[in-house]
Amino acid sequence: MMKLLKGAAVAGALAITTGCASIITDETAAIKVVTSNNQQATVSVDGQAYQVPGVVLATKDGQDKILVAEGQGCDANTVVPTKIEGAFWGNILIGGLLGSTTDSATNKMWTYQETVTINCSGS
Secondary structure (H helix, E strand, C coil), X not given: CHHHHHHHHHHHHHHHHHCCHHHHCCCEEEEEEEECCCXXXXXXXXXXXXXXXXXXXXXXXXXXXXXXXXXXXXXXXXXXXXXXXXXXXXXXXXXXXXXXXXXXXXXXXXXXXXXXXXXXXXX
């Protein structure tokens, strides 16, 4: 009986910590953006403009993001590739096809790197 309870506790803990990406993640990913010349710039992504250094919000849609920077000494485009959210892999193990299909359909299986440096020239 104790082995059964321990097994159930381990399975429950695993399910809670891995979870479904569509439940435990947001529709956007926060990306910390800095410039290589440490100057401020305006960065556009997904039709929104942000001042950097700072955080931009990228909509999780399975597409690479293009950060378009404009500012003194910093007119550059930087591609941020999409990658799969870690919670998605746990969901495949725990939730199988149904859970992973939900994550895919809601686009919450995608994310982006946490920090991006835009390569700028000038001072």
